[in-house]
Amino acid sequence: MRKTLYDYATESGLATPMASAKAKEYAVSQGVSPQKALIDTAAVTEDALLKLLGSIYRYKTVSSLKNVKIDKDLLSRFDTETLIRLKMLPLRCEKMFTVAIANPNNTLAVEDYIREITGDRNIKIEYILISENVFARYINAGRQNTVAISYDLDSIEDVTADSTVYDINDRDNSVIISVVNKIFTEAVRMKASDIHIEPFAQKTRVRFRIDGILQVVSQMPKKAHNQLVGRIKTMANMDVNNTRLPQGGRIRLKLNSTEIDMRVSTLPAVHGEKITIRLLDQNSMDFNIGMMSFSSQIEKKFMNVIEKPSGIVLVTGPTGSGKSSSLYAVISHLNDTERCIVTLEQPVEYRLEGIVQVQIDESGGLTFDNVLREVLRQDPDTILIGEIRDEQTARTAVQASNTGHQVFSTLHTNSAASSVMRLIEMGIEPFLVSTTLNAVVNQRLVRRICPECKYEYEMQPDSPYAKLFGQGKKVKLYRGKGCDECNGTGYKGRIAVQELLVVDDDIRKALAENATTQEIENIAIRGGMRTLTQDGISKALSGFTTLDEIHRIIHFDNL
Numbered sequence: 001m002r003k004t005l006y007d008y009a010t011e012s013g014l015a016t017p018m019a020s021a022k023a024k025e026y027a028v029s030q031g032v033s034p035q036k037a038l039i040d041t042a043a044v045t046e047d048a049l050l051k052l053l054g055s056i057y058r059y060k061t062v063s064s065l066k067n068v069k070i071d072k073d074l075l076s077r078f079d080t081e082t083l084i085r086l087k088m089l090p091l092r093c094e095k096m097f098t099v100a101i102a103n104p105n106n107t108l109a110v111e112d113y114i115r116e117i118t119g120d121r122n123i124k125i126e127y128i129l130i131s132e133n134v135f136a137r138y139i140n141a142g143r144q145n146t147v148a149i150s151y152d153l154d155s156i157e158d159v160t161a162d163s164t165v166y167d168i169n170d171r172d173n174s175v176i177i178s179v180v181n182k183i184f185t186e187a188v189r190m191k192a193s194d195i196h197i198e199p200f201a202q203k204t205r206v207r208f209r210i211d212g213i214l215q216v217v218s219q220m221p222k223k224a225h226n227q228l229v230g231r232i233k234t235m236a237n238m239d240v241n242n243t244r245l246p247q248g249g250r251i252r253l254k255l256n257s258t259e260i261d262m263r264v265s266t267l268p269a270v271h272g273e274k275i276t277i278r279l280l281d282q283n284s285m286d287f288n289i290g291m292m293s294f295s296s297q298i299e300k301k302f303m304n305v306i307e308k309p310s311g312i313v314l315v316t317g318p319t320g321s322g323k324s325s326s327l328y329a330v331i332s333h334l335n336d337t338e339r340c341i342v343t344l345e346q347p348v349e350y351r352l353e354g355i356v357q358v359q360i361d362e363s364g365g366l367t368f369d370n371v372l373r374e375v376l377r378q379d380p381d382t383i384l385i386g387e388i389r390d391e392q393t394a395r396t397a398v399q400a401s402n403t404g405h406q407v408f409s410t411l412h413t414n415s416a417a418s419s420v421m422r423l424i425e426m427g428i429e430p431f432l433v434s435t436t437l438n439a440v441v442n443q444r445l446v447r448r449i450c451p452e453c454k455y456e457y458e459m460q461p462d463s464p465y466a467k468l469f470g471q472g473k474k475v476k477l478y479r480g481k482g483c484d485e486c487n488g489t490g491y492k493g494r495i496a497v498q499e500l501l502v503v504d505d506d507i508r509k510a511l512a513e514n515a516t517t518q519e520i521e522n523i524a525i526r527g528g529m530r531t532l533t534q535d536g537i538s539k540a541l542s543g544f545t546t547l548d549e550i551h552r553i554i555h556f557d558n559l
Contacts (some may be wrong), residue, residue, distance in 0.1 A: 004051075005034040009044055012052055014460070019043035019193065033103070035132045038483070042457035048089045050131050057104040059129040065089075065100070065138055068128075072219070077117055080139070086110050087135055096124035102135035133481070137488045176227045179220075180235075184262075186217065187279060188255055189508075190487075194279065199225045199272035210487075211447045211494050212320065222271070229266070229273050234262040244268055250347075251277075261367055263347065272414040282348050287332035287352075291325070292441075293496040295538065298530065302441070302500055306330055309381075311438035312397060314421045316411045321343075322445045322496055323410040324349055324386070330408055331355060342369055342375050343384040360386065363398040370392045378402055385409040391427040398428055401436040415499035415528070416519035420511070442532065443498040446539075446549045450486035454478055455544065465547045468537060478543040495544050497554070499538040501529055 006024050008016040015023070020043060027037035035053075038044050044052075047063050062068060071092040087102035088110045090281070097114055101107070107127065114245070115121050140531055185205060186248040187195050193207035200493035204225040207220040220228075233240050236249030261280040267275045295301060305313060313330070315323045328350060331341055335354050343352075346360035346368075360366055369384060369392045375383060376399075388394045388409045401407045413419040417442045423433045459465060459475040469475050480490025501507075501524045510523055525531065530538070536550035 004098045005038070007054060007057060008051070009038060014052060016047050033132060035102075035359070039131070039133065042455075045134055045457075045463060046131050048460055048462055049168060050129065054075050054129050057129065059101075059104060061129045061353040062100070063131070063134070065130065065134060068100070072216070073200050074399060078113075082113060084139060084339060087132065089130070089135060089138065090114070091128070093118070093184040094103075096126050098126045100128045100130045100135070102130055102132045104129060109158075109209050135484050137490065139488070145522075148425055161318075175223065176231050179224070180228065180231045182195070183218070184253060184260075185255060187258060187277075187288060188258065190217075192279060195275075195277040195557060197225075197228065197275040197277075199269060199274060201271055204228065204272075209554055212445060213447075213489075213490055225272050229275060231279070232275055233265060233266065233501075236262075238264070243273055262347070265437065278554055287325070287328040289329055289331050289333050290442075292498070293539075293544075294498065295530075295535070297355040298498070298535075302439070302501060305502060307332065308399050308406070310406060311409045312401045312409070312436050314411055314419055314440045316408055316413045316416065316440060316442045316472040317444055318414070320445070322494075323443070325512045326441065326443065326496070327384055327408050327410065328352065331382065334382055335405075339381045340379060341382040341384070342378060342380045343386070344371050344375065345384075345386040372396045372400070376403070378404060382406040382408070387411070388423075388426075394423055394426045394428050398432050398436050402432075411518075413442070415517070415521065415532070416440040416499050417524060419499070419521055420503075420507075422497070424511075430511045430514065434503065436513040437503050439503060440501045441498055442501070443496045444532065444536075444553050445494045445496055446536065446545045446553050447489075447491035448493045448495045448545055449478055449492055449543065450480040450483065452485040452492075453481040453483040453490065456543075459482070465551075468547075475541070477540060477547065479546050479548075490546075493551070495539065497532055497539055497550070499529055499532045499535060503525075 006020040010017050013036065019041070021200055023034070023037040023041045023043045026041050029348055030037070034039070035049065038049055039046050050061045050063060053330055059203055069092055074093055075090050083089060086109055088100045088106070091098040097118065099110060099114065101110060114125060115123060157493045157514040178250070183195065187208055190208060192210050194209040196207040196209070196214065200204045200221065201222070203219050203222050205216060206220070207214045213434065224321040230240050233247070233249070235251045238247045238249045244351050245269065247266045251264060253260040253262060255470070258281060263278040263280070265276045289299065289303070300375060315326045331343065333339060334354060335352070342356045342358065344358050344360055346362070346363055348357045351357065358371055361373060368389065372383070372393065373396060383400055383405055385393065385407065386409070388397060388411055391493045397407050397409060411422055413418050413422050416492050419442065420433060420437065423437065424430055447513060456476055456478050459477050462470065480486060481488045486492040504525060506523050506525060507520060510520060532554055533556065536554055537547070538547050538551055540547045
């Protein structure tokens with residue numbers, strides 16, 4: 001009698017007989033494959049099942065397509081519905097044709113289809129085995145995230161980069177207006193944070209950054225690129241004829257009742273100007289302390305810190321880690337008619353009622369330092385400095401806190417403890433840092449599990465993450481199956497993971513004794529600070545995100 005996948009899973013020790021029987025019943029009732037049933041019922045992990053299939057069929061396996069080279073032009077030659085039916089994904093055709101498959105029993109049909117499309121009856125084929133979930137996520141993401149630009153782009157004539165006339169009333173340009181409007185509309189609908197329009201030798205690629213991940217949404221003929229760029233530069237009040245220097249501009253857009261601010265940046269590249277657009281939805285953000293995603297214990301500590309009438313609080317992390325949003329949440333919480341709040345930003349991202357916001361203009365002489373000096377004469381209670389970039393700004397911020405003001409700002413550092421030392425490296429004396437700095441929040445943004453398709457499973461003993469909890473310990477975790485709500489990714493939205501370092505007497509004493517970054521961190525941990533890694537693991541155990549996502553952003557050591 002031929003062995004089934006359930007038999008292999010049981011004999012290999014990956015699944016118990018009861019778990020395999022449960023998965024088999026699930027497959028029959030739900031009409032799904034044995035692979036999907038074993039994973040959905042948490043009988044085995046996706047990675048373990050993939051390795052088992054690889055050993056059975058003797059195929060190379062990959063657990064993610066993230067770092068796999070995929071020839072999109074080759075892929076476009078194949079019918080999507082047939083790819084779904086055969087569970088195959090053409091990757092590239094070099095010395096041999098490489099194809100990823102999720103059903104190793106379909107290889108004869110896959111070979112016939114590849115030979116039909118390529119016209120080569122003797123083509124050599126290399127198979128790479130992927131899981132059904134990886135295949136489904138890739139296909140669903142491609143279907144959901146493709147912008148349906150169905151305009152007659154063939155009517156566009158090629159325009160050189162040196163064109164001195166840009167007439168948006170021309171027939172060709174009216175097509176481009178529709179294309180640009182469609183890109184903007186889809187970006188807002190899909191809640192993209194950024195739009196990337198990138199020129200290459202034969203085409204222009206459009207990508208959206210959604211929940212921190214760039215996704216290809218459209219590709220169009222290269223001949224449309226210059227007019228596409230021209231339309232956007234016109235809307236952003238840029239110099240259309242200047243194609244040799246980077247430019248920056250802004251677009252205010254209203255879609256139905258939604259008001260969107262767009263920050264536009266151009267960059268001259270080999271094949272034309274690259275455009276990046278940051279989208280800021282003025283209506284979608286409800287800034288509050290809750291959006292900072294603190295645990296209840298850490299939130300209580302943080303609230304005590306920000307209620308202090310003077311001192312500096314820093315929010316740190318790399319670009320794109322949500323620092324500005326966290327600062328907006330803090331000052332929105334503090335905002336009332338009895339308090340004067342002034343912000344210094346470059347640029348002002350969101351307009352907040354009841355708060356005086358100043359936009360820094362370095363080229364015009366309006367720098368953080370000289371504006372901050374003037375602000376101190378404006379009788380403020382609370383000052384937000386977009387970023388402390390140099391010693392002079394840092395020193396003026398220290399002076400402001402020493403004279404009874406609350407100061408909130410950001411730094412680009414990798415940990416809370418290194419932020420303390422960064423101020424000293426800027427030239428601020430350790431005793432001034434110890435007496436003015438109240439706390440540092442260091443944070444990252446990770447993708448949140450989609451609530452519509454989230455399910456619980458038990459981590460398998462052979463998981464690489466098992467060593468985080470101790471061998472043999474049973475651990476309940478969560479992940480998303482992938483659905484229409486999350487474009488097949490299993491994630492929707494983002495959540496912050498943080499560490500909060502509160503400067504106490506022990507840290508002040510250590511600073512006076514010229515402690516190192518590691519010594520400061522050790523003292524903070526002994527005092528109750530939960531590190532980024534610890535907070536990330538806690539949020540994975542609570543079902544907010546996955547260990548894969550925490551590892552992607554923070555990177556666990558020694559795995």
